[in-house]
Amino acid sequence: MSFARVRALVVVGLLAVLALVFVVVALVRDTQSNAGTAAGCPDGWPLADVTLRERKDVKINVLNGTDQPGLARHVADEFSNRQFQVKKIANEKQIDDIAVLRYGPKGVGSAHLLRAYFLNNAVTKYDPNRKDDSVDVVLGNGFQQLATTTEVNQSLGDLGAAEAPPGTCPVTDDK
Template identity: 80%
Template sequence: MSFARVRALVVVGMLAVVALVFVVVALIRDTQSNAGLAEGCPEDWPRADVTLRERKDVKINVMNSTERPGVAGIVGDDFRNRDFQVKKVANEKKQIDGVAVLRYGPKGVGSAHLLRAYFLGRAKLEYNPEREDDVVDVVIGNGFQQLATTTEVNQSLGDLGAPVAPPGSCPVTDEK
């Protein structure tokens, strides 16, 4: 074996050792090992699931709160065609002037964040810490025109950022 080859093997060996040392130090000094575990939160605060769900995992109830009949059915079908789990379609007596209202509990934070993108961030959020289920109520208002396209949803999700736990709750993720 020539001297140049031995020197190259020594250099590559030294680089491998240095890389291994960096990896071990990074793992030991990792300060995010408990991220998403809600440490430091008061015991009585609800744990808000801030995992951004896939459409097929999001359960919704669609309610018409407009003066136009049949809007909930149309929007419900639109959501079904986009692979959402539409549980109930109904009318609500009280009309709202905005685009939509999303009502949800601690288990529906990530789902509500995704749904908000379908209204381009213009849906009003109503968080209820007492709510036990992971279903989000989508209440359609008089300002609603149509759901966003896939491209618009992706852009809106980028604008909205990551889901955030509502005040008075602790963020947790349900990563598998």
């Protein structure tokens, strides 16, 4: 074996050992080891699930808050075509907003995703007493159409990560 080959093997070996030491130090000094577990959460605060859900895992109720007949059915069909789980379609009292999203602690991540379908123009209403993970989508008089897939992706990028509402502790459901 030539001297150059031995020298190369020594350098590669030292780099491997250095990388191993770096990884061990990073794992030992990790300050986020209990991220997503609500460690340090005050007693009695609800745990807000801030996990960004896939569309197929989001349960919604579509409510028509306009005087336009059949709007809820039409939008529910659009959401179904986009793989959302539409649980209920009904009428609601009229509102002037584009949409209102009502959700509880288990629906924070789902509501965050749905905000993107309204280009962050939907009013959000958090209910700390709500026990299910569904989101009520109330369509208002300002509603025109759902965002396209490209617009949704851009809107999600602009929105950033979901945040827990005040008075809750964020928790993620990482699998």
